[in-house]
Amino acid sequence: MAITAAMPTAKERPHRARRKRASTLPALKLSQLPPSNIDLRNPLKAVLVCTDCKTWVLITGIYSKVQKLVPHHTGKADVAAALHCRSSNRRVEWDMTIPEWRQALTDAITEASSRTATTVLPKAFSPQTDRTLRARAEHTPAGRVADWNAVLPRVAAADEKRRAVPAGDAPAEGPEVPLDTLHPKRPQR
Template sequence: MAITAAMPTAKERPRRTRTKRVSTRPALKLSKLPPSHIDLLNPLQATLVCEDCGTWCPITGINCKVQKVVPHHTGKAHVADAIHCRGSNRRIDWDLTIPEWRQALTDAITEASSRTATTVLPRPFSPQTNRTLQARAERTAAGRAADWKVALARVADADKARRTVPAGDAPAEARSVPTDHLTVQRLAS
């Protein structure tokens, strides 16, 4: 028998498994789950989202005494590693009737729809911004070229003023800079 290094991959499982195994974890109460994580539209094919791995799993044993989450893997079929989910075979406590679930789902949908934004209205411009935008829209290519000529002349004047060196080597009101070499001398003790 040859040993391969490949990990086994998850395989398709039958939708309804009949097993006597039951998880040792406490029963899953339907009232504790969000109503959007339960699907009871067709009670004979009820499904819910597994708390551990987040996948939709059918509920087995609807007509029996014990209802459980179907055994399942955490990964996708034929893609991920075959790791058995901890939420498999977990008992389900039906503390929620179908009309109660339907009402809770309707309330959750209403609440979620009230949180979503309706229409985003553009913010009105201030009068100054409005004037600026109108002035830009009214400008022509010739007007922009004339504005650039004026700006370039101002830039040239500013550069010329920066290059000029003030008269004299020191500011008028400042002390003069010492020119003789300073050395550190120790006092004789």
């Protein structure tokens, strides 16, 4: 494809000025960091979690004498003001090899998996809830019938009191209240 005058071209962008001097903070030693905060799977693009801002940061200068953290900001991209992290350009000391890191990571995973709970314990009941649940468990269909039979005399007495006509005069206005229960009959087919 030929380039024509109508095709857009990329605008010249200013280059980042990287400082040559390292941070005044003491160097980070890989052996003192948790193995889960280091990623050495691709040694040429090694990254670790910054101890100050807790973001993953690339380690530069793998082929040079001094390895440092990439200059980075503390906040998220495109949010508020970009503040330079104080651990930018901090030196990194490689005091462990990649196989040692892998072994430390495997040990950390094994230890963490042994700490996690495997059984979920039920929440303790209050005494009232415990009594209610025990009473429900003890009730059988025969027990429920016996409970109903024990209540029936009291229900019958309450019905008799409801049917009784109160003493005194009948209301002067309005229809009479039926005292008998109506049972509608279905028409014959």
